[in-house]
Amino acid sequence: MPKVGMKAIRQAQLIHATLTVIDRVGLADASLALIAKEAGVSTGIVSHYFGDKNGLLDACMRRILYELYLAVETHRRQAGQQPEAQIRAIIDGNFDVSQVTAPVLKTWLAFWTNSLHQPDLQRLQRINDRRLFSNLTAQFARVLPLQQARDAGASMAALIDGLWLRMTLAPQPMTQGIEKARALCYHNLALWLNRPAD
Known part of the structure; x- marks a missing residue:
């Protein structure tokens, strides 16, 4: 037993x-x-x-996605309640240290690639995409008209994913690019809010 x-x-x-x-x-x-x-x-x-291996990859991604969720929620709890602070926290959670180790990065890449061909992984990817877009859009909608908030949410989500991909494929460790990635996201945020960037 x-x-x-x-x-x-x-x-x-x-x-x-x-x-x-x-x-x-x-x-x-x-x-x-x-x-x-x-x-x-x-x-x-x-x-x-x-x-099988697909079941194992599915379990790995569920674990990584859960850790991403926890990282974002932790950053959001520690941030102020203003929309800008909450969006910065979402950005910080997506570039949290729990998400930037080499094994996690390479598994993310494998997940993205395999989600194109495996329905279960594709569903997980859609859930993750929708969560990021929804969280960002909800915060932008507190200060922008709805359509503009949706555009801002889509823009920021694409920037986060794009920076992730570029840093994952870069020859230097991703930890060296985290602060630059955050700064670029903060700058994009300032543009949407029509405020000077830090």
Whole structure:
């Protein structure tokens, strides 16, 4: 009989191993055997908990998306309630340290690519996109007419995603580009609000 709580421990262990293996060899070469070896378990254990590699990637992305959600919410709770402060917090959450380690970055890229072909991953991607757009638009709508708020939300979401992609593909570590990315987002925010940029 398995120990109480073992399922959660094993799943966390296998998700961590998956991120590590994807970072090292890429998604295409991240076989269940390599992931099992990294986690120190049998391939059968991986299959038992996740079914196949797609199930494991889905679980990894759910974990990363949850950590992104927590990062954004933490930044928002620490910020003032003014719309500008809340939008800055959303920006900061998207560039939080929990989201910029090499294994997470490479898994994000694999997720984006595979979401084009896998309905379950595509659904997760749509949820993430809508959440970002909705959060930004709701804050912009507190100070801008609705259509302008939607345009501002779409613009900021595209900028965040675009900066993410550029930094992920850059040869230097992403941590070196975080402050620049935030500054560019803040500047875009100031333009929408017709205020001088910091």
